[in-house]
Amino acid sequence: MIFVAAVSGFLLIAVVVWFFWTGKKCRKTNEGVFGDSVSVMEGDSVSLNSSVTKIPEDDDILWKFGANKSLIAEMSGADGIFSIKHDVLDGRFRDRLKLDNQTGSLTITNITTKHAGDYEVQIRGAKLRSKTFSVSVYARLPVPILNSSRCPSSQYNCSVLCSVVNVTAVSLSWYKGNGLLSSISVSDQIRSLSLDVEYQDTYSCVVNNSISNQTTQLNITQLCQPCNTPSGLHLPLLYIVLICTAAGLLLTVVIVCLNCICKKRQRRVNAPQMYVEYNTDSPQCKKTTRKTKLKDAGCL
Helix, strand or coil: HHHHHHHHHHHHHHHHHHHHHHHHHHHEEEECCCCEEEEEEECEEEEEEECCCCCCCCCEEEECCCCCCCEEEEEECCCCCCEEEHHHHCCCCCEEEEEECCCCEEECCCHHHHHCEEEEEEECCCEEEEEEEEEEEEECCCCCEECCCCCCCCCEEEEEEEEECCCCCCCEEEEEEEEEEEEEEEEECCCCEEEEECCCCCEEEEEEECEEEEEECCCCEHHHHCCCCCCCCHHHHHHHHHHHHHHHHHHHHHHHHHHHHHHHHHHHCCCCCCCCCCCCCCCHHHCCHHHHHHHCCCCC
């Protein structure tokens, strides 16, 4: 009985030691599975750090992308030779990837939204180490565009429309000073936000995403005109009245001047003509033969 108990205890201790040893061995062969999130603007460059200062000579480093973990780059620590897979995934990484020959870190240049997704680096050697990255790529934000619409004729305010183009998955907001007035999420169907503004306040329209923003300040005096004037006329109507009045006065002056010119010409036409007859039969004229002398003698 004592012998059976001793054997059972020995076997139990052996099983515990075996589980401890195998668990420790597994932890040594697969370490460092964790992830980082990275956000970057479209067109910029981003570096994914392998978290090692120098790749051991016996290790190899592999970079993979996407849900299918397609191999996009690899490097051998023994000779420092690396290979970039330019043609993988329809060539989207062509001429965009760079590998650090000391650390194996990966740099993606001129990044686009096609390069957003999950990346994994594996360092294979005596033990396997891996690290994952979640990369988000945001399009560059446009500057909000402001346009004024027709304003109420009874108040000193106007309605201003703020809009953005060629961008989605962003927020569009109106601010009065530093206070938020209204905000929407921009989509393919909704790209603008209107606001009734007052002349004595300052307003700004802001478009933003997780990492950047663009702001347009509202110049009320330039974009909005007061709906009422002291004379009670709408400004465009007042301008039309003034222009028509000036044109009428100018036309009246032109007609008067033309009438005066016509009357002067008529008086000239109706004026009596004076004729002087010379008697060329006089003895003085007969004796004169040259035309100039006849003229001087009063014969012509």
